[in-house]
Amino acid sequence: METRSESEIERSTEKLLKDLKEVVRDGEELLRAGAQDLTERGAAAREKLAAALEVARETQRKLQERAAAGARAADVAIREHPYQAIGIAFGLGLLIGVLASRR
Numbered sequence: 001m002e003t004r005s006e007s008e009i010e011r012s013t014e015k016l017l018k019d020l021k022e023v024v025r026d027g028e029e030l031l032r033a034g035a036q037d038l039t040e041r042g043a044a045a046r047e048k049l050a051a052a053l054e055v056a057r058e059t060q061r062k063l064q065e066r067a068a069a070g071a072r073a074a075d076v077a078i079r080e081h082p083y084q085a086i087g088i089a090f091g092l093g094l095l096i097g098v099l100a101s102r103r
Contacts, residue, residue, distance in 0.1 A: 013067050020060040027053040 027049055078085040 010067070010070075013063060017060060017063055017067070020056050020063070024053055024056050024060065027056070
């Protein structure tokens with residue numbers, strides 16, 4: 001099973017949050033633009049979009065809470081084990097430097 005590094009998870013979470021914000025913003029614009037369409041079909045579509053936007057907002061909120069909790073946990077771990085954290089950061093930096101210099 002492949003494991004993902006914390007930075008990869010953080011980057012993908014940030015991208016997902018950015019994408020969700022864009023979806024919510026675009027959806028709200030569509031709702032405002034479609035306010036003049038008073039047909040039954042248009043009203044049903046607006047209701048579905050409004051429900052989807054609410055789910056997206058809730059998902060965004062949950063993801064932000066999880067990201068903040070992860071950051072707090074990382075902070076606690078680093079504060080509890082500062083020398084190990086420095087060693088790991090140094091090792092990763094050295095590894096990245098060696099790999100970058102090979103190219």
